[in-house]
Each structure stands twice: as C-alpha cells, then as structure tokens.
Amino acid sequence: MRSSPSDLKAGIWAFSKLLFRSPWFAVGLVTAPVWSMGIGLTFAIHAPSLLVDQGSLRGLSLGAGYFVVTSIVLWNVGHFLRQVKEEGVLHSVVLAGGRVEVLMLARGVTSLPYTALAMALSYVVMVLLLGSSPVLVDPLGASASFLLLHAVLMSISLLAGSAFLWIRRPWIITNVLQFLLPMSSGMIPVELFPEQIRSVIAASPIAHVFELLRRSVTGVPSLPLGQTQLFASAALSTVSLLAASVLAMKFSTERLRRS
Amino acid sequence: MSSIGKFLVVVESDLKELWRSGELLLMAVLLAFFQGLFFLIGALVRREEELFAKISGYSDSVLYQMAGVPVLLLSLVMVSAVGEYVIELGRRGALEHVQTLPVDAKLVLGAHSATITLISLLYYLVVTVPFVYVRGGLQAVSHLLPALLVLAVGLVPLFLFAALVAILTLLVRTEAFIELVSATVYTFTGIAYPLTVFPQIVVALAQLLPHPHVAESVRLAVFYGIIEPARFIPMLVVLAGYAVFSTVLYSRIERALRRGGRYEVVTE
Numbered sequence: 001m002r003s004s005p006s007d008l009k010a011g012i013w014a015f016s017k018l019l020f021r022s023p024w025f026a027v028g029l030v031t032a033p034v035w036s037m038g039i040g041l042t043f044a045i046h047a048p049s050l051l052v053d054q055g056s057l058r059g060l061s062l063g064a065g066y067f068v069v070t071s072i073v074l075w076n077v078g079h080f081l082r083q084v085k086e087e088g089v090l091h092s093v094v095l096a097g098g099r100v101e102v103l104m105l106a107r108g109v110t111s112l113p114y115t116a117l118a119m120a121l122s123y124v125v126m127v128l129l130l131g132s133s134p135v136l137v138d139p140l141g142a143s144a145s146f147l148l149l150h151a152v153l154m155s156i157s158l159l160a161g162s163a164f165l166w167i168r169r170p171w172i173i174t175n176v177l178q179f180l181l182p183m184s185s186g187m188i189p190v191e192l193f194p195e196q197i198r199s200v201i202a203a204s205p206i207a208h209v210f211e212l213l214r215r216s217v218t219g220v221p222s223l224p225l226g227q228t229q230l231f232a233s234a235a236l237s238t239v240s241l242l243a244a245s246v247l248a249m250k251f252s253t254e255r256l257r258r259s
Numbered sequence: 260m261s262s263i264g265k266f267l268v269v270v271e272s273d274l275k276e277l278w279r280s281g282e283l284l285l286m287a288v289l290l291a292f293f294q295g296l297f298f299l300i301g302a303l304v305r306r307e308e309e310l311f312a313k314i315s316g317y318s319d320s321v322l323y324q325m326a327g328v329p330v331l332l333l334s335l336v337m338v339s340a341v342g343e344y345v346i347e348l349g350r351r352g353a354l355e356h357v358q359t360l361p362v363d364a365k366l367v368l369g370a371h372s373a374t375i376t377l378i379s380l381l382y383y384l385v386v387t388v389p390f391v392y393v394r395g396g397l398q399a400v401s402h403l404l405p406a407l408l409v410l411a412v413g414l415v416p417l418f419l420f421a422a423l424v425a426i427l428t429l430l431v432r433t434e435a436f437i438e439l440v441s442a443t444v445y446t447f448t449g450i451a452y453p454l455t456v457f458p459q460i461v462v463a464l465a466q467l468l469p470h471p472h473v474a475e476s477v478r479l480a481v482f483y484g485i486i487e488p489a490r491f492i493p494m495l496v497v498l499a500g501y502a503v504f505s506t507v508l509y510s511r512i513e514r515a516l517r518r519g520g521r522y523e524v525v526t527e
Contacts, residue, residue: 011328022435023433023435024435025436027377027433027435027436027439028435028438031438031439031441031442034442034443034445034446034447035442035445035446037443038442038445038446038447038451040298041446041452041456042451042452043300043304044302044305044322044452045311045312045320045451045452045453046300046301046305046306046311046320046321047304047305048305048307048308048310048311048314048456049310110489110491129497130456169285172289173289175289175292176292179288179293180296183296183300188300191302191305192304192305193305195303197303211261231324253288255278
C-alpha cells in the first residue's frame with residue numbers, strides 16, 4: 001500500500017497536469033479580474049467616493065479578489081468529489097482502499113497557484129483600471145496570510161464537498177456560499193457598515209484571516225484587533241477547519257464504503 | 260397539426276419539463292436570494308445618493324439595482340441554460356438527429372423563446388415587487404406594468420444573445436467560453452452600476468450588447484413610469500445584427516454536423 005505522502009505527491013502531479021491543460025484555467029485567469037471589478041463596483045457604487053480614495057479602492061479591489069478566490073475554490077475543490085462520484089471513479093477509489101481525504105487535499109493544494117494568480121490579477125487590474133496604483137506593503141506577510149486564506153477556503157470547500165455527496169443540487173448551496181462567505185467576512189469595506197454589523201464581522205474568525213491579508217497588502221487595518229491576536233485567531237481557525245474537513249472526508253468515505 | 264398547434268405543444272412540453280424537474284421553483288428561490296442580498300447590502304451600507312445621482316442620473320442607488328439586477332440575472336441564466344442545453348445535445352449526438360427531423364427549427368426556437376420570455380417576466384415580477392415597494396412605494400410598484408411591457412420586448416434580443424453564445428460555444432468547443440461571456444456581461448453592461456465609471460471606449464463597446472438598452476428602458480419605466488419607443492431602435496438594430504450573425508454561424512455548424520456527426524464541447 002502506498003504511503004500518504006506519495007499519494008499526495010501523485011495527486012498533486014496528476015491534478016496539476018489536468019489544471020494546466022484545461023481551458024478553464026486560462027479563462028479563469030481572464031475572468032477573475034472581470035468578475036472582481038463587477039462585484040466590487042456593485043457594492044461600491046452606493047458610496048462612489050470609495051472609488052476615488054486610494055486606500056479604500058485598494059481594500060475594495062482586494063475584497064473583490066477574495067470573492068473570486070472563494071468562488072474558484074468552492075467550484076474547483078468543493079464540487080470535485082461529487083463529480084468523481086457521478087463519473088463512477090470515487091467508488092473504485094474507495095473500494096481499492098484509496099484515501100479520499102488525501103486525494104482531496106491534493107486537489108486543494110493544486111488549486112493554490114490558480115487562486116494566487118487570480119487574486120493578484122484581480123487586485124492589480126481593478127486598482128489600475130479604476131485609476132490608482134497597487135501596493136504590496138509586506139510581501140512575506142502577504143504570502144503567509146494568503147496561504148492561510150487558501151487553507152481556510154479549501155477546508156470549507158472540503159466540508160461542503162463531503163455534504164455535496166448526499167445533496168441533490170449542490171450548485172445551489174455553492175451559489176449561496178460563494179456570496180455569503182466573503183460578504184460576511186470582510187469582502188465589502190467594513191467602514192461602509194453601521195457599528196453593529198462591524199462588530200459581527202470583527203468577531204468572525206474567517207474575517208481575521210482576510211484582514212491579515214489586507215493589512216499585509218495595503219498596510220491599512222480595517223478591524224480593531226492587534227496583529228498578534230489576529231494571527232493567533234487566523235491560525236487557530238485554519239487548523240480547526242482543516243482538521244474538521246479531514247474528519248468530514250473520512251466520515252463521508254466510510255459512509256460511501258458501507259453504502 | 261397547424262403551426263400554432265406545434266408552437267403550443269413545444270411551449271407546453273417546456274413548461275412541463277421545467278415544472279417536473281423542480282428547476283422552475285429553484286430558480287425563483289435563487290433569483291430572490293440574489294435580489295434580496297443586493298437589497299440588504301444596499302440598504303445597510305452608507306450611501307452617497309447625491310454623488311450617485313451625478314454619475315448615474317438616478318436618485319436612488321438601491322432602486323437602481325432592484326430595477327436592473329433581475330434583468331442581468333435573467334440574462335446570465337439564459338446564457339448558461341441555453342449554452343449547456345446545446346452542449347448536452349452535442350455530447351449525446353442529438354444535434355445531428357435534430358438536423359434530420361422534419362420540424363421547423365425557427366418555430367421550435369420561437370416556442371422556446373416564448374416559454375423563456377413568459378417565465379422571465381413572471382420571475383421579474385416576483386423578485387422585484389417587494390423590494391420596489393419598500394424603496395419606491397405603491398407608485399413605483401404601479402410602474403412595474405410598463406416595465407414588464409418593455410422587458411417583454413427586451414427579452415427577445417437577450418434570448419437571441421444567449422442563442423448566439425451557445426452557437427459560438429459549439430464553434431470554439433469549450434464550455435469555458437460561457438464563463439467568459441457571463442463575466443463580461445455582468446461587469447461591462449452597466450446594469451448593477453452606471454457604465455460612466457469606465458472609460459469612454461468601454462461605454463461605446465458596451466452599446467453593442469443588448470443589455471444596456473434593455474436595462475435602461477426597464478429602469479426608466481420603474482423610476483418614472485415612462486416607455487420611450489426611441490430606445491427600442493438601437494435594441495432592434497442590435498437584434499437584427501445578432502440574427503444575421505447567428506444564422507451565418509448556425510449554417511456553418513449545420514454543415515459541420517452533416518459532415519462530422521457528433522459535436523462535442525470540452526467541459527472540463
């Protein structure tokens with residue numbers, strides 16, 4: 001029997017080849033900044049002064065990129081398990097004693113370059129097209145916080161993906177999640193919301209992960225939290241969600257094996 | 260069977276299929292969710308109505324979105340549904356069979372278009388009334404009647420646009436093309452926000468799409484209760500252009516089908 005690291009390596013290799021060959025990858029990178037701009041402007045238009053203030057515009061563009069990345073991970077990772085089940089591949093994997101959670105982790109890791117490029121393109125193109133200039137205050141911090149954000153989104157997608165195996169129309173949930181998740185965790189500039197809503201967003205652990213990224217890219221804090229507190233909360237959320245998603249995968253696979 | 264009889268049979272079959280699959284209700288729920296979400300965000304955030312009026316010409320940014328966003332969503336649903344339907348036909352090799360059937364393709368297309376128009380009008384009404392009432396009161400709700408009349412005309416070019424995208428998807432043979440079109444339509448048609456935020460070249464190019472003309476006519480009706488027939492002219496010009504383009508492309512696909520049989524599109 002193969003070990004988990006070699007299964008992971010094999011999965012990453014296979015999914016990378018699939019991803020880079022797929023027309024969705026190239027099209028996804030073109031549409032990422034287009035969707036970002038559309039979604040960002042949809043909310044910013046209520047307060048058009050956001051579009052002329054450089055700091056707000058950068059925060060808004062990054063938030064719109066967050067929406068696009070969430071959508072990519074949910075569709076690319078969350079729906080994959082369902083897809084291989086419908087194609088009949090999943091049963092073969094399960095019956096052959098394959099570890100589905102490792103397969104799915106490989107899928108999630110493979111989508112990292114895709115989401116990183118999509119986020120960078122969304123941010124840069126939107127900021128430039130709306131007449132400002134992109135900044136990157138702390139490249140190392142930005143890379144680390146993006147890794148955390150990707151891991152959180154991957155975990156949520158794996159959790160959703162486990163449920164999608166048993167749900168009739170998972171696309172409805174994905175459509176709802178891809179909006180609700182980023183919107184409730186800092187995608188829309190928090191200064192636009194009244195105090196009560198700001199407090200709710202500030203309490204969301206997922207918002208802390210995105211806030212870390214926003215701070216390291218733009219240098220401007222949006223939530224009233226210290227850097228250490230923010231990092232601890234973000235790291236704890238990531239680890240807990242990742243553990244929960246692996247457990248959910250194992251549970252779903254076991255149920256599938258029995259059925 | 261008379262042409263009207265055949266037309267009605269197709270409409271009836273479309274409605275039955277939509278009802279049995281449950282998609283009819285699910286789509287209404289999803290459209291209501293998006294409309295509700297946009298309303299909620301618009302109602303909660305700090306608004307700068309004077310500044311918005313300067314760039315859009317309209318006094319209420321929330322009502323602006325409530326009147327236009329359903330048109331945008333309906334168009335996106337049409338693009339995706341018609342595209343996937345045609346891809347599925349190609350995958351099963353059914354497109355070739357359709358070519359050999361003794362049916363009038365234009366009549367069938369017209370009947371599908373009538374069903375979609377009917378359902379879209381119903382959707383627009385259902386997802387718009389509560390929010391328009393909250394923002395504009397009973398007067399704005401009464402304006403929904405002229406808005407529906409305008410939309411009934413506007414849905415024809417939107418459907419033809421969706422059909423054109425489906426044909427182009429068959430030609431480029433990748434489903435990802437639909438995603439490219441959807442993103443472009445969402446962002447560059449000035450429905451959720453005015454196009455004036457973009458450079459002039461983008462504004463000029465957007466006029467080639469039917470969406471800005473349809474949405475602007477619907478918005479004028481919702482805000483002021485007026486129908487401007489002059490606005491239909493650019494819409495009809497765009498419609499005629501699409502009809503010619505679609506026919507040319509369809510002939511090309513028809514030839515390819517007769518020669519090559521199955522017409523598969525890459526979906527992965």
